[in-house]
Amino acid sequence: MAMVKKLAVRGLTISFRTTNGRVHAVRNIDFDLMKGETLAIVGESGSGKSVTSKAILGILAGNSIIEGGEIIYDGKDLLKINEEEFHKIRGDKIAMIFQDPMSSLNPIVKIGRQLTEAMILKGKVRQRENRKNFNTMLKNLNQAMIQAIAPDDHEKAAEITRMCRDFDKFESKHIQLEASYNVAHEAALEAKEEIEALVFELEKKGAKDVPYRTGQIAGYARKAVHDYVVNKNVEELRTLAGEAGKYTNMRRYGEDLPELRERLSRIGEIVDEALRHEEPDFMAMGYCLTFGGETLPELPVEELNDYMQEKMNKEFMNHFMDCAAAALRWSAERSYEAKEVAIEVLKRERPAFEEDPLVKSRCHEAIRPMREAVENTINKLLIVKDSLAYTFGSGMTADTEKYFSSIKKNAKEEVRYEREKKAYDAKVARGRTLDYTVVPAAITDLELVRSTLLHQIDRLVEHFEDFRSTRATRDYHQEAEEMVSYLQHCASGAVNHVTKAMAKSRALKLMSEVGIAEPRRRYNQYPFEFSGGMRQRIVIAIALAADPDILICDEPTTALDVTIQSQILELINDLKAKRNLSIIFITHDLGVVANMADRIAVMYAGKIVEYGTSEDIFYHSAHPYTWALLSSMPDLDTKEKLDAIPGTPPDMLYPPAGDAFAARNKYAMQIDFEQQPPMFRVSDTHYAATWLLHPDAPKVDPPKIITDRIARMRAKNAGGKS
């Protein structure tokens, strides 16, 4: 299966300005995050893992300097977009669970409010956005249809426009029908689950909150009455619900419980039966109700579905699909041609950025035609927008600006640095010991900016060339289907209004999903009334409320105990599977990672020293630092003395010249202190930056504690399988 790259980090370099000079927090790291995978970043505190995650979210501290590199998400470079654009990404697309739950909750606002705030705000925005998307897409489709089928025929064009309007009309009917069905269906599901739980607890004589819960079940049961959900025994259900509802006034309970249980079970039976019904095809139903008169024939759901679908396809859908496919083909072909042109233009103008130093007028001249050519390639009918093309122009302009503006700043800084350095050296030469150091010139690395510029062009060319190969294999009919389902999705988003009550019920559900007992009472409490573990759960619930695309977890379970840690990890794993989330999981605890991670990157002193799949790291680790991390944690069978890592991490004001771990490394060789090791390839998925992997290096085995453990685990796993 081809993996879709969600996030790509290239050459990220970040440092912090401090009074003592520059702290080099992150030094030139690269990694990718695929869709639906968990990437774990492991390292000690101060290794730059949190800084990396904050850079992705655009919340670095004020004294940070991004010296270079790029973070590509959805075709945009997150280091270059402005705050306004970031609002759309932060929280909504990329969410973060912070290490310290207290600092990410507002202490003077109740938990419930904090949970629902984002839902309500985002709900409004999403509604508006979906409506806009639906309208624009339908309009674009309409225009493309006209262009593709009848560029000059006015009558036919009018007909196509009418068809699109019809689509709009019955689509809204469809959504209304579906929404009302969903409410009833969900209520039925809720009722069923609640009844099962309550009946079980009543049997065990451990039920709490009985009056409230019966009241709720009665409410759900009433809501579940709908033409296509609970349509039999409606009267009985209503009476039962009414009777069960009486228990809401009951203060003392214990006497009538068998009776209550019986009633609940009966409601459960009715609801359960209703839930087994098939779901009608609401789209076809919407069409039939809008254009086929007010009444539908009395048929069982399956037959009704067939009947309606046939009617809709014959009268409308087949034609519409054909037109849409034609429109898509036309638009795509046009875009392919424009891409060929753009590739040529990009290649032609690239030399302008190869010069050293860059020439300002030449660069500006080069950017203009490139920008135009790239903008021509944009295919308006793509559902997933080609954001690389969208952001190319502004990105190039911004980086060129950066280059030329910092050249000026540079000169001054260089002069200052040289002057101070001279004075410093002179003093040292006279034999004085100085208690200060000269801060190097605050310069943008021009070479880095230039390479970023070139890289942007290359990336786009590569991207376009990749596209070329798909040209022959595209199935426009399938794409037309996707287009229709996208339009449906937008339409349902546009009618989906989030009310306060809905937000509250969703928040309560989320709270119980993350394992908070008595969510109703907790909803109205302040953060200080929660214990550490509970607070962390709230934070996770808030992060998930927005339904993000990428979740960054910065030590989410470090403060929690095993059971809760395990629950929360499972929760994150479940959500990952359910929503196809991509997760960046930051931790210092390798034990946690084994469960979660698909791939692991080990960071030390601002660099990634080793990365690979979790099997690579745990069974075949190659870097001494990974060995040290692994051997310093006990497992259940460890008896021998633990191998603690001696010393402390290096001072990042003056990052060491060679391998940063050399000073604490028992396997260090002379070259480790002198030269930075490159990433050596161990296997296709596994890379490590240590000189030990150099062909000339002596052969070193990992510490005994690790090899023993691996052997033990192997034996255990083999034993467990047989």
Added chain:
Amino acid sequence: MEESKEVLLRVEHLCQYFGPTKAVDDVSFDIHKGEVFGLVGESGCGKTTTGRSIIRLYDITSGNVYFKGTRICAGTLSYRNAIKAAKEEKKTCKDPGRIAELNEIIARNKAEIKSANYDKKHAKKELVTRIQMIFQDPIASLDPRMTVKEIISEGLIIQGEKDKKVIEEKVFEMLETVGLVREHASRYPHEFSGGQKQRVGVARAIIMEPELISADEPVSALDVSIQAQVINLLNELREKLGLTLLFIAHDLSVVKYFSDRIGVMYFGHLVELAPSDELFLNPLHPYTRSLLSAIPLPDPEYEKQRKRIVYNPLADHDYSEEQPTLREIKPGHFVSCNTAEYEAYRKVLK
């Protein structure tokens, strides 16, 4: 075999209530000389409260704590309840024999209360200082305005040591024992890294020459590499000074590595108590099993198959007829269970 060892600390029916919240409810265990007793459980189960009650940071509600055979903590709630019940019964009782019996009960319990209050007040200071504590958060537990020397020597000075030279020598000795150097004595806590801070906390605890150290999550706030340093340090000290430790933690791998016997707590109750190997080999109580199934291990293959067992007290036990008590299934292995479960557990072990 455990019986032959000297009991250093005995906790009997310890209860600690905060208003209506029963943080610790009827917990009993012994700690033998020279062993490490681990206490595990999820947050809020009362393990920290137990640790703190033992060193008399709280006035316990009910129960007794004996240290080297002397009672150092005593609660009176159980006696008061007994008196109350007896008085109630006396009101309605007609039988003179029974009334005399009740009177005797009341008198006995009153005497108990008196002796408990006496013991509480007059517990020997020298004895109590033989129990010391290491705290979870090394940053919060060191006064930022005191130098390391002041922090470490504070206890000694309170105990009446006046000779500056002796104090200094002792501080230096402690610093060296925990792997720091003399020069560190004049520094302030913020100048140290997390692991070094925790070392200072350990030095402060061992300067009183304690026999028992109550270590409340001493490593959970530290980085993995530094955790190993502190665990190794505690292990060395234990060998060198013959310390006994009450080790409270939620990281089961660390507890397993470190402890001789382990007690598992759940909602204020002790549900299982066994030697550590035995506990991990034959966990009996469903909660213990659920806890063990939650331990993450550095082994991806195993981790992908690992299934967490969910503990639901309502589904797992039927206590409608008989309440559970702590019973010995096998020498040294105690489980909280009622008669039916007791039989079942015995069968499992055979």
